[in-house]
Amino acid sequence: MPDITERVVELIKSASTDLSPDVEQALLAAKTAEAAGSAAEGALQTVLENVRMSRTTGRPICQDTGTPIFYVWNPEGVSQRELLKQIRAAVRIATERAYLRPNAVAALSGKNSGDNTGIDFPTVHFEEWGHDYIQVGLLLKGGGSENCGAQYSIPSPEFEASRDLKGVRKAVLDAAHKAQGFGCSPGVLGVGVGGDRVTSMLKAKEQLFRPLADTNASPELDALEKQLQREINELGIGPMGFGGKTTVLGVKIGELHRVPASFFVSIAYMCWADRRKVMTIKEGNVALLAAR
Amino acid sequence: MSTRLTVPISEKDIRALHIGDQVLLSGVIFTGRDAAHKYMVETFIKGKCPSGERVLYDVLKAGLRGGVIYHCGPVVRKREDGEYQFVAAGPTTSIREEPYQGAVIEHFGLRGVIGKGGMSEKTLAACQKHGAVYLHAIGGAATLIAESVKQVVAVHKLDFGVPEAFWQIRVEDFPCVVTMDSHGQSLHEKIEADSKRKLAALLGQ
Missing domain, CATH: 3.30.1330 (60s Ribosomal Protein L30; Chain: A;)
Known part of the structure; x- marks a missing residue:
């Protein structure tokens, strides 16, 4: 053994101490995209300095x-x-x-x-x-980002949406809007579609292990991932909710079978860290x- | 691009700030979160300040006039020479102090509150009335902020626990952004409303 x-x-x-290179690269690209001198650029500058310091000092x-x-x-x-x-x-x-x-x-x-x-x-x-x-x-x-997660049962009296890609899109956009900058944006959204309340969220969390630049094996989910990343960033929430161009670094969606009666969309929010x-x-x- | 502020801060300097402004803060500030805020309100503001608490009351009154409270539960190390050192000191979620913050701003003459996620109407009104701002620190930037803490001047109420005690610290160029100003403006409300309009447009509503 x-x-x-x-x-x-x-x-x-x-x-804990060494942020993955693909995430660091995405944060750097996000900083470059923000207006010079903006609060969003300043926030990302601080984040990147913090990442380098943690790596050097071996601190969380x-x-x-x-x-x-x-x-x-x-x-x-x-x-x-x-x-x-x-x-x-x-x-x-x-x-x-x-x-x-x-x-x-x-x-x-x-x-x-x-x-x-x-x-x-x-x-x-x-x-x-x-x-x-x-x-x-x-x-x-972290707890702050976990608190920004969400689960939608579609359709429900509180949330009208269709049991298809359009409904998934609506749920993810809604969750991203509700999260604002509270989950320490720009974050990554893992999404689980189908399953039951437990397996749906588990699928969402597993998506967070995917490299940011990968391709979803399902062409239609891959297209939706890229569309959602673009649309969430159009909301203008920005780093820390200060306003800006990058609110998420990626959206990753996984699908699983469900019973005919249920249609769950679960969203796990991961912070910039x-x-x-x-x-x-x-x-x-x-x-x-x-x-x- | 950043405005440099040093504690004690004048009302004039605070009134010159607007939402979205970046600030580099220096000087001696205090950490304080749930237990500290409850204690200040119950012991000093609503209460009569028992004689045993008088020493701390005087320290807080002197240090907080024109001063700043930071919503933070730090990770602190005691060095071999007996001095404390901040190891990780990112902001904690501020909204939990909403019931207390306005009264604390008014009573002690605070000019700034640092935290994460913003606060609500009572605090915004107190900022406008008494000349204070809410400063948003960068969530998660625990190492960088700890590096900006140059000295632990004193610790008060350590019996609340390390995260909850009042840590009196000297900071240098602590980076933050004004997200609630003394003119009744909140960046959080503005971004929420703007993004809600864009969401409705995306959904074709």
Whole structure:
């Protein structure tokens, strides 16, 4: 049985302190697009300086290091129970080393566990796959952006929309407008279409692992992703809600089967501090990837 | 492009600011969030200030006149020489202090409140009446803001916990944007309304 504890600590450090290059590039492009001397340009300048400082000093990009959400793909015969123990141990170590802020509080009492572990905290999803190595993905999702997520049941008395691409578009635009700059824009929207209330949101969050510049395998969803990114940016909300040209860096949509009675559109909002990394661990050799 | 402001700030300098203006703030300010605001209102503004709290009251009265409160729960490290150092100090969501903020601005003569996400009508009215602004810090820029904290002057009410205590800090060129000014204008209201019109146009309504 492999011990991946120290590897996972490295993964956490990397996610928390070293923003992925595709996100940094997108932020740089967004800064260049804003009017010289505008508040939007200034905000993005500050963001980019902060990203560089965090990388150099090894300090968290944002103090809200969020909920650690892990996705683990393991070969046949590797114990998921053992991996879960190792991941929880890694989270405790990463908290001690200040890569993570102690962020797990009991839901009702508000008492902080002090080490980022608790009931279903961190979140860990497992999947067995056909390869002979382990892959671990990590998303650090801050509370401010998580609060801007949304789920639409279409149609409903509160939200009239059609059960098709037009309805998905309307829901995503509505959610982006409601979020304004509160989720620390410019962010990335993960969208799940179909499923039930749980799987729909899970699909939305999984989209956040996609590289910003990738192409959706479905041509119609790919077209909608690009259209929505353009249209949300036309709303003019801008970085931090100061007004400006870039409100989102990307929109990523995933589809899943649903029961005939339901049509859910779920939206996960990820802030500009889009902290996601993937690690592969093969016979002691480790590779860190920006996205999957 | 930024206006430089140094605490204590005059009313004239505040009245010259408008929404969208960028500010680089320097001087000694105080952090304060939920527990601090509740305490100030209950102990000093509505309450009679028991004698045990008099020392802090005098510190706050002197430091907050023309001064600034920052909505922030910092990550703080105690160095080997015993001095405190700010490690991460991004803004926290301000709207939770809406019930208290107007009274605190009026009572202590605050000229500025720094936070994230903006505030509502009561605070906007207090800014207009008493000559104060709401300054929006860059959410998530925790490392950069911590670097702008040059010295921890003192900490008060550490028994509230590290994030909730009053940290009296000297900052240099702390970057923020005026999103609520002393002329009754709110950038948050304006952007919300503008984007709502554009949304309606996109949806063909």
